[in-house]
Amino acid sequence: MISDGLEDEEKWLAAGVAGLQQNSFYMHRALDSNNLKDALKYSAQMLSELRTSRLSPQKYYELYMRAFDELRKLEMFFREENRRGCSVVELYELVQHAGNILPRSYLLCTVGSVYIKSKEAPAKDILKDLVEMCRGIQHPLRGLFLRSYLSQVSRDKLPDIGSEYEGDENTVMDAIEFVLQNFTEMNKLWVRMQHQGPTREKEKREKERSELRDLVGKNLHVLSQIEGVDLDIYRETVLPRVLEQVVNCKDELAQCYLMDCIIQVFPDEYHLQTLETLLGACPQLQGTVDIKTVLAGLMERLSNYAASSAEVLPQFFQVEAFAKLNNAIDKVIEAQDEMPVDAVVTLYSSLLKFTIHVHSDRLDYVDRILGACVKKLSGKGKLSDSKATKQIVALLSAPLEKYKDIDTVLKLSNYPHVMEYLDDVTNKEMANVIVQSIIKNKSCISTADKVESLFGLIKGLINNLDSKLLEELDEEDFQEEQNYVARLIQMLHNDNPEEMFKMICTIKNHILTGGTKRLPFTVPPLIFNSLQLVRQLQSQDENATEDEAPVTPKKIFQMLNQTIEALISVPVPELALWLYLQCAEAANDCDLEPVAYEFFTQAYILYEEEVTDSKAQVTAIHLIIGTLQRMHVFGIENRDTLTHKATGYSAKLLKKPDQCRAVYACSHLFWVDDHDIKDGERVMLCLKRALRIANAAQQMANAARGSSGSVILFIEILNKYLYFYEKGLSQITLASVQSLIELITNEMQNENSASDPAAEAFFASTLRYIQFQKNKGGAVGEKYEPIKV
Amino acid sequence: MASRRRMLLKVIILGDSGVGKTSLMNQYVNRKFSNQYKATIGADFLTKEVQIDDRLFTLQIWDTAGQERFQSLGVAFYRGADCCVLVYDVNVQKSFENLNNWREEFLIQASPSDPENFPFVVLGNKIDVDGGNSRVVSEKKAKAWCASKGNIPYFETSAKEGFNVEAAFECIAKNALKNEPEEDIYLPDTIDVGGGQQQRSTGCEC
Ligand SMILES: Nc1nc2c(ncn2[C@@H]2O[C@H](COP(=O)(O)OP(=O)(O)OP(=O)(O)O)[C@@H](O)[C@H]2O)c(=O)[nH]1
Ligand SMILES: [Mg+2]
Numbered sequence: 005m006i007s008d009g010l011e012d013e014e015k016w017l018a019a020g021v022a023g024l025q026q027n028s029f030y031m032h033r034a035l036d037s038n039n040l041k042d043a044l045k046y047s048a049q050m051l052s053e054l055r056t057s058r059l060s061p062q063k064y065y066e067l068y069m070r071a072f073d074e075l076r077k078l079e080m081f082f083r084e085e086n087r088r089g090c091s092v093v094e095l096y097e098l099v100q101h102a103g104n105i106l107p108r109s110y111l112l113c114t115v116g117s118v119y120i121k122s123k124e125a126p127a128k129d130i131l132k133d134l135v136e137m138c139r140g141i142q143h144p145l146r147g148l149f150l151r152s153y154l155s156q157v158s159r160d161k162l163p164d165i166g167s168e169y170e171g172d173e174n175t176v177m178d179a180i181e182f183v184l185q186n187f188t189e190m191n192k193l194w195v196r197m198q199h200q201g202p203t204r205e206k207e208k209r210e211k212e213r214s215e216l217r218d219l220v221g222k223n224l225h226v227l228s229q230i231e232g233v234d235l236d237i238y239r240e241t242v243l244p245r246v247l248e249q250v251v252n253c254k255d256e257l258a259q260c261y262l263m264d265c266i267i268q269v270f271p272d273e274y275h276l277q278t279l280e281t282l283l284g285a286c287p288q289l290q291g292t293v294d295i296k297t298v299l300a301g302l303m304e305r306l307s308n309y310a311a312s313s314a315e316v317l318p319q320f321f322q323v324e325a326f327a328k329l330n331n332a333i334d335k336v337i338e339a340q341d342e343m344p345v346d347a348v349v350t351l352y353s354s355l356l357k358f359t360i361h362v363h364s365d366r367l368d369y370v371d372r373i374l375g376a377c378v379k380k381l382s383g384k385g386k387l388s389d390s391k392a393t394k395q396i397v398a399l400l401s402a403p404l405e406k407y408k409d410i411d412t413v414l415k416l417s418n419y420p421h422v423m424e425y426l427d428d429v430t431n432k433e434m435a436n437v438i439v440q441s442i443i444k445n446k447s448c449i450s451t452a453d454k455v456e457s458l459f460g461l462i463k464g465l466i467n468n469l470d471s472k473l474l475e476e477l478d479e480e481d482f483q484e485e486q487n488y489v490a491r492l493i494q495m496l497h498n499d500n501p502e503e504m505f506k507m508i509c510t511i512k513n514h515i516l517t518g519g520t521k522r523l524p525f526t527v528p529p530l531i532f533n534s535l536q537l538v539r540q541l542q543s544q545d546e547n548a549t550e551d552e553a554p555v556t557p558k559k560i561f562q563m564l565n566q567t568i569e570a571l572i573s574v575p576v577p578e579l580a581l582w583l584y585l586q587c588a589e590a591a592n593d594c595d596l597e598p599v600a601y602e603f604f605t606q607a608y609i610l611y612e613e614e615v616t617d618s619k620a621q622v623t624a625i626h627l628i629i630g631t632l633q634r635m636h637v638f639g640i641e642n643r644d645t646l647t648h649k650a651t652g653y654s655a656k657l658l659k660k661p662d663q664c665r666a667v668y669a670c671s672h673l674f675w676v677d678d679h680d681i682k683d684g685e686r687v688m689l690c691l692k693r694a695l696r697i698a699n700a701a702q703q704m705a706n707a708a709r710g711s712s713g714s715v716i717l718f719i720e721i722l723n724k725y726l727y728f729y730e731k732g733l734s735q736i737t738l739a740s741v742q743s744l745i746e747l748i749t750n751e752m753q754n755e756n757s758a759s760d761p762a763a764e765a766f767f768a769s770t771l772r773y774i775q776f777q778k779n780k781g782g783a784v785g786e787k788y789e790p791i792k793v
Numbered sequence: 794m795a796s797r798r799r800m801l802l803k804v805i806i807l808g809d810s811g812v813g814k815t816s817l818m819n820q821y822v823n824r825k826f827s828n829q830y831k832a833t834i835g836a837d838f839l840t841k842e843v844q845i846d847d848r849l850f851t852l853q854i855w856d857t858a859g860q861e862r863f864q865s866l867g868v869a870f871y872r873g874a875d876c877c878v879l880v881y882d883v884n885v886q887k888s889f890e891n892l893n894n895w896r897e898e899f900l901i902q903a904s905p906s907d908p909e910n911f912p913f914v915v916l917g918n919k920i921d922v923d924g925g926n927s928r929v930v931s932e933k934k935a936k937a938w939c940a941s942k943g944n945i946p947y948f949e950t951s952a953k954e955g956f957n958v959e960a961a962f963e964c965i966a967k968n969a970l971k972n973e974p975e976e977d978i979y980l981p982d983t984i985d986v987g988g989g990q991q992q993r994s995t996g997c998e999c
Contacts, residue, residue, distance in 0.1 A: 066869040073873060076801060076853070160839055218835035218858075218865045225834040231825075268860070271829030 016058045020067045024053045028074045035081045040090075044099060044111065047078050051107035054146065061145065061215040068149050072156075075114050079157075082118045092122045105140050109150055112137060117157040120169060127169040128178035131158060135185050144197040145216070151190050152219045155226060158182070165232030176232035180241060183230065187223035188249050191262070194220050195255045213257060220258070221265040228269040238274050243281055251288045259289045263298045272309035275302065276319050283332040287339060295336050296347040303329060303354040310361040320362045326369060329355060337380070345384065346392035352377045353399035360406040367415055370403060374418035381425045393430050396422060400434055408445045410438065414457045423461065432464035432485075439465065439488050443495065450498040452506035459514040465489050466526075467517040486525035493529040501544070504537050505555040512567055520574040527571055531583050534560050535590045542594050557594045561587060565602070577614030581607045581624055585631040592637045600635065601642050608649055618658040622666070625653050629669050636679045647673045651690065660701035664717050668694035668724050675728065687728055688735040694721050695744075715751040716763040719770060722748065726774070730787065738790050745771075745793065802843075802969040803853045803873055805903075807895040808880035809888040810859030813918040816952035817880065818856045821962045826953050834863040836870045843966045852966055871903035875969035876912045881930070883917045883949070889930040889938075896942065912968035913945045916961055921951040 027050035034042035054071055056064070086092045095115050102108035116134045120127045134154055141147040161167075162182065163174035170176065197213055198206070227233065227242055243266075250262045266282070267275065275282060282302070286295050306325065309316060320326070333351050337343060352373050359369045377399065387393050400422060403413050413419060426434060439462060442449070449458060459466055465485060493511060498504045508530065515526040538557045564587050571580040588603035607628065615624050628650055638646065650673065654666030671690035674683040698717040705714075722744050729736045748767060777788040806814045815833050819825050822839045838855040855874075858864045877899050881888040896913060905911040917935050920928065932949060939945040946968065948961040 062867045062869070065866050066872075069869045069872055080800065080851075156838070159837065215865050215867075218863060221834040221863065222837065225831070225837065228831040264862075265834060268832035268863070269834060271827075271831055273829065 013059060013063055016056065017063045017067060020053045020056055020059070021070060024050050024067065024070055024074070027053075031074065031078065035077065040085065040098075043078065043081065044102065047074070047111065048102040048104070048107040050074060051110045052104060054110070054149070055104070055106050057143065057145065061212050064145060064149065068153075071110070072153065075110065075153075078111075079114050079117060082115055083121070086118055086122055092119045092124055095119075106146060106150065109137060109141060110153060113150075113154045113157055117161060120158070120161040123169070126172065126174050127161060127163045128174045128182070131162075131178070131182045134158070135182055135189070138186075139189065142193070144193040144200065145212075147193045148190055148216055148219045151186055151193075152222065155183070155186055155223060159226065162230060164230045167231065176230065176237075177241075179230050180227065180233065180237065183223055183227050184242070184245050187220070187227070187246070190220045190223060191249055191253055191258060195253045195258050198255070198257075210257065217257070217261045221261065221269075224262070224265045224269045228271075235274060235277055238270065239278050239281070243270075243274075243278055247281065247285045251285055254290060256290045256292045259293045260298065263289070263293075264301055267298070267302045267305055272306060272316075273319065275306065276323050276325060279323060279325060279328045283328060286332060286336060291340070294347075295340075296343075296350050299329075299333065299336070300350055300354040303358040307354075307358045307361045310358070317362060326359060326363060329358060330373075334376075344389075344392070345381065345387065346389055346395050348380050349377060349392050349395035349399060352380075353395050353402065356399055357402050360403060364406065367412065371416045371418050374399075374416060374422050378418055378421045378425075381422075384425070386427050387425050388427065393426060396426055397430065397434055397437070401437055404438065404441045408441070408447075410442050410445075410447045410449060410458065411454070413438075414454055414461075420457075420461055428464065435462035435464040436485060436488070438462055439492050443488065443491055446495070449496050450507075451503060452510045455496060455507050455510045459510070462489075463514075466514050466522070467519070482521070483525075486522055489522075490525050490529045493526060494533065496533070501537060501541055501555045504533075505560065508534050508537065508560075509563065512563065516567070516570055523571055523574055524576050524579055527567060528579070528583065530567060531564060531586065534564055535586060538590050538594065557591070557596065558599065561591060561596070561599050561603075565606070568606070572610070572614065575614060577610045578620050578624060581610045581615065582627060584610070585627055589631055589634060592635045595637055597637045597639065597642065600637050601646075604632075604646055608646075611653065618662070621653075621657060622662050625650070625657065625666050626669065628653070629666070629673065633672050633676060655693065655697075660697055660704060661717060664694050664697040664701060665720070667697060668721055671724060671728070675731065675733070677731075684728075684733045684735045687733060691721060691724055691728075691736075694724075714760045714763050715748050716760065716766065718744065718748050718751070719763060719767050723770060726770075730777075730784065741791060745791070800849070801851050801853055802875045802966060803855070804876045804878060804965055804969055805855045805857065805871060805874045805899070806878045806880060807857055807899060808859055809882070809885070809891050809895075812859065812880045812882040812885070812888050813952045814859065814880050815856050817916065817918060817950065817958060817961075818854050820952045820955055820958050822854065824955070826955070828953075832860055832863065833858045835866065836864075836868075843963075845966055845970055850966065850970065852962070852969070868902045871899060873974075874899075874903055874905075875972040875974070876914060876965050877903075878914050878916060878965055879945075880916045880918055881935075882919050883928045883930050883935075884919055884922050886929050889917075889935065892938065907973075909943065912972050913942070914961065914965045914968060915939050915945050915947045917947070917949045918952055920949045921954050921956065 027046045031043055031046035031050060034040075034046055051071060053067060054064075056067070059067065082092075082095060085095065092115065096112070096119055099111040099115050100108060102111055113134055116130050119125060120130050135151075138147065138151050138154060141150050161169055162179035163169040163171075164176045164179045167179075194213060194216060197216075198209055201209060224246065227246075233242060246262070246266060250259055250266075253259070263285075286298065289295065306320075310320060333355055337348055337351065356370060356373045359366065359373060363369055381387070387396070400419065403416065403419075404410075407413060423431060423434060438458075441447075442458075449455060466489065493515075496507055496511065498507060511530055511533075515522070515530060518526055537555070538560050541555065541557055541560075568580050568583050568587070571583070584603045584607040588600045588607065591597075591600035591603060611621070611624055611628070615621050632646055632650055635643075647670070651667065651670045654670050655663055657663045657666055667690055671687045671694075674681065674686040674690070695718075698721060701717060702715075722741075725736055725741050725744060729741055752764065752767065771793045774788055774791055774793055777784055778791070779785065780788075806818060808814050810832065811830065815831070816826055818839055819827075822841045833856055836855055836857045838853050841852045841854065843850050843852050855870055857868075877896075879892050879895050881892055883889075892915065900908045900911065903911075915935065915938075917930065917932070922928070936947050939947045946964050948957050948964065950957045950961055952958060
């Protein structure tokens with residue numbers, strides 16, 4: 005049905021266009037031969053095509069535009085005629101003879117435009133005549149287009165200030181009067197349209213009416229462009245007359261649209277100075293009118309104006325714009341009891357934006373608006389309406405965007421209450437927005453109280469335990485979000501150790517409730533914050549009496565111990581182990597041997613009981629060895645225990661090459677120049693053991709694959725030999741080095757062994773190193789000299 | 794001489810809301826500027842007589858609403874345009890990015906016979922704002938875009954200070970004149986082709 009209708013319409017339009025073209029062709033011929041009579045005849049016939057009532061507004065507009073273009077040529081002709089001495093008055097008379105009223109009216113407007121230009125009669129009289137004459141067309145669609153034609157051709161001929169048509173008895177008031185009258189008549193036609201035709205076509209009609217709205221609204225645009233409509237005239241004449249029409253037409257569509265137009269086409273200054281009148285019209289509109297959109301539009305416009313320059317702000321204060329708007333909104337909300345939540349929030353959110361732009365220092369206003377919002381929402385539970393939710397997010401985001409400072413936002417007591425009404429997902433999104441804003445603006449949060457409020461605000465990210473929600477979450481999104489939280493934790497800082505410690509404890513309390521999925525993200529930054537504090541304390545007052553101080557490294561370490569423990573249940577033993585070692589190192593720097601030992605013990609327990617994956621074990625053991633090597637706080641006994649264990653773990657790794665490497669790495673535990681640890685015997689034990697393992701590894705490879713394995717382990721061990729040989733370890737003899745080199749050389753030449761370019765290169769560079777040391781001369785050179793390569 | 798049609802050059806100004814379309818037109822036609830923002834509703838034109846190579850033309854300049862909700866009737870007025878002016882605000886990135894949409898929308902709706910060569914002119918307006926300090930679209934970037942769309946002429950303007958407005962519209966008028974009009978020449982059945990054209994070409998009154 006509908007598609008048929010559209011096709012038919014195309015046909016009708018095509019027919020209209022064809023008729024129009026045909027007549028315009030003859031019109032042109034007549035124009036070219038200066039035949040006025042024929043020109044009028046054919047132009048009238050051409051314009052008759054506009055009498056159709058079969059076209060929808062948009063199609064009619066297409067036809068109209070074609071006629072419009074042709075009429076411009078006719079107008080030029082009239083002007084030429086006039087210049088050639090043909091009286092425009094006569095022309096004006098002449099066109100009245102056109103038979104049908106619609107073509108006649110178009111022709112009259114066209115000649116009228118030339119008439120005004122000729123100045124043979126006062127503009128205002130001609131305009132008045134024309135606007136009256138248009139009353140003859142009462143068919144809404146045709147009438148609207150005819151009047152918009154009149155409006156267009158008279159557009160540059162209004163006697164407004166500075167225009168060439170102004171003066172004598174023609175004043176700007178005449179121009180205004182003309183436009184207002186045309187506007188009023190057009191609005192009446194437009195409103196009346198809904199009552200024409202069968203009720204079953206109401207929907208279609210409303211759509212068509214909606215398409216036509218700009219023809220009516222354009223009059224307001226013309227009014228706003230009239231030179232000389234100053235504030236007084238606007239306040240006394242234009243606005244009241246327009247509003248009168250808007251209110252009295254009692255039509256929802258017209259009222260909605262025209263209010264929007266008034267707000268958009270007239271300047272901000274005027275709105276401010278006539279706020280009461282404009283707002284006063286709102287309650288008089290039909291109950292179905294979407295006032296929230298109208299008011300929101302007004303406030304948005306005024307907000308932009310306020311944001312444009314600080315110079316305009318006094319205007320706002322002078323007219324008490326906030327109070328007026330607040331008042332109007334309260335009234336609207338009060339009057340419309342059934343107003344949907346999203347509408348209420350939209351209103352508050354626009355008012356809030358307005359307020360932060362105009363009264364950026366009045367946090368109390370902002371909080372008051374949030375409070376009013378809470379009051380309206382209370383008892384409703386979490387919102388499920390997505391429109392309302394979106395509006396709340398807008399409401400809450402506005403202060404963040406404006407103040408760019410979480411401190412200010414934390415002062416808004418009602419802010420967290422509003423957040424409560426968001427569903428869990430949105431609540432979390434909002435928390436995200438807050439975190440991002442803090443990171444982006446590098447906001448400084450520096451007291452435990454603020455941390456407490458902040459974490460309360462973003463609890464959706466910190467400790468929402470709704471496991472269903474967590475499961476549904478996209479893994480990547482979750483990681484991203486938690487990485488932001490981690491960055492946020494790192495940003496929390498205060499130079500005062502006492503306060504910083506309080507902050508750390510507050511953070512800890514919150515994040516420990518975060519559940520196993522979040523802990524791996526949130527614990528590490530907390531540990532590093534704490535260790536940073538430890539270092540700060542240590543550098544600040546080395547000689548402060550420990551027990552009196554409110555924060556001491558010891559206390560911090562106790563807290564850390566508990567915190568890391570939480571990770572074990574996750575379980576992420578590797579991460580916990582690494583953090584224990586970090587703590588041990590910090591304790592080492594504070595000379596706290598028992599504490600360091602305790603951390604090591606924890607790390608070892610984890611290693612023994614939790615780290616089961618062989619790859620993870622390799623990584624862990626190297627971490628342990630590396631850290632242990634740097635420890636200087638341990639006495640002989642503790643040190644012995646720990647190194648003994650470490651070598652034990654090393655020798656028990658699953659894969660032989662891993663074993664070998666870990667064991668030779670252990671050799672460094674017994675020879676640390678800086679800490680005066682020099683136990684050559686045990687270095688040697690490690691290296692020899694490593695050699696044995698390397699041998700075994702090779703044999704195993706032989707047995708399993710038929711070819712001997714790589715010699716790379718031997719080359720690695722050779723390098724360790726050289727290292728300690730250079731250090732002067734008496735246990736490492738020239739002969740032992742020499743035989744190792746020979747062993748490797750033989751292996752490499754062995755036909756059975758697979759070629760290994762990496763090993764060859766490594767060996768070559770090792771030999772180059774020996775050569776290099778030889779060439780150095782001196783004590784080192786002497787040592788290397790006897791080595792044969 | 795040209796037909797009446799050729800004495801009239803039709804120009805359409807397009808661009809986002811607030812970039813200064815109305816202000817540019819008012820500055821050019823009336824030499825007036827207002828700081829106040831008054832939204833345009835629908836489409837509206839002003840005319841101005843221009844002289845190109847000693848010949849007089851009427852420039853019909855159509856100013857349009859940048860706000861979509863004020864363009865309810867469609868864009869039938871694009872028909873028969875001789876030149877399309879695309880305006881953006883050099884201080885607003887989005888308004889520059891939208892030029893492409895405006896251009897494409899125009900080409901679809903107006904469907905000129907030779908879209909490749911249809912004359913456009915691009916204006917980067919409001920260069921006066923904050924002494925140029927708040928500008929976000931560089932001249933280079935704008936020119937690069939214009940070059941990529943078939944060497945569209947580009948002008949930097951200030952409707953407020955009247956800077957470059959005259960020069961821009963002169964270029965607009967000249968380009969409009971270059972555009973070959975698409976007269977859908979209507980020939981009634983009863984008239985033979987030769988006669989019809991004869992009639993047209995001799996009907997000169999100047
Ligand atoms: N500083 C400065 N302001 C300008 C300039 N051009 C326009 N404006 C201002 O920008 C605002 C918008 O200008 P308009 O000409 O109404 O914009 P528009 O493109 O017609 O907007 P719509 O009608 O909504 O599509 C007004 O406040 C003008 O005063 C300019 O060159 N410099
Ligand atoms: Mg405009």
